Amino acid sequence: QVQLQQWGAGLLKPSETLSLTCAVYGGSFSGYYWSWIRQPPGKGLEWIGEISHSGSTNYNPSLEGRVTISVDTSKNQFSLKLSSVTAADTAVYYCADDRNWGQGTLVTVSS
Amino acid sequence: DIQMTQSPSSLSASVGDRVTITCRASQGISNYLAWFQQKPGKAPKSLIYAASSLRSGVPSRFSGSGSGTDFTLTISSLQPEDFATYYCLQYNTYPYSFGQGTKLEIK
Numbered sequence: 515q516v517q518l519q520q521w522g523a524g525l526l527k528p529s530e531t532l533s534l535t536c537a538v539y540g541g542s543f544s545g546y547y548w549s550w551i552r553q554p555p556g557k558g559l560e561w562i563g564e565i566s567h568s569g570s571t572n573y574n575p576s577l578e579g580r581v582t583i584s585v586d587t588s589k590n591q592f593s594l595k596l597s598s599v600t601a602a603d604t605a606v607y608y609c610a611d612d613r614n615w616g617q618g619t620l621v622t623v624s625s
Numbered sequence: 626d627i628q629m630t631q632s633p634s635s636l637s638a639s640v641g642d643r644v645t646i647t648c649r650a651s652q653g654i655s656n657y658l659a660w661f662q663q664k665p666g667k668a669p670k671s672l673i674y675a676a677s678s679l680r681s682g683v684p685s686r687f688s689g690s691g692s693g694t695d696f697t698l699t700i701s702s703l704q705p706e707d708f709a710t711y712y713c714l715q716y717n718t719y720p721y722s723f724g725q726g727t728k729l730e731i732k
Binding site for chain 1: 626659661668669670671674680712714719720721722723724725726
């Protein structure tokens, strides 16, 4: 059974860079797309982007220019970086594949 | 971008009721539609993919249908554990997009 475990800093100041990593356990890393999704407090889900095991990416244009997703196949991990964060980026961030989700990380942006 | 519109936004129902949630895409997405269930403080759980395919381990009271622009999620007989928020997701066209959610509450 595939499990996704994520980690990263939970409190940032405006203009800093959000950085999260997700590790995939118990299944194949190849042949899949790995996604990041976020959910502002009390609101709905927003798709951020995805990466394949070979490094091909697709991003949400609403965040493009600030978002980078990368992959480390040697560790079965993928990562999210979001630069120049503001309070509007405060959300629970999830990593996911097509059926499994990480536990979520609350990232708060506050001065 | 494709807009996904769910209805209703909220719904009150009783245990044993049959409920239907609708998701409409702003343009055709074939059957590239998934449904998720989310309980407070938890990550979403995948219920259905490809509009009508039930994930392994999901109770058979859940079913999905539709193609093109109009989709439905039906719960045939509500159970206490089904009270949650439900989201649809289109994965036909980038950027992928979710519906705004339907909160299913106990009447």
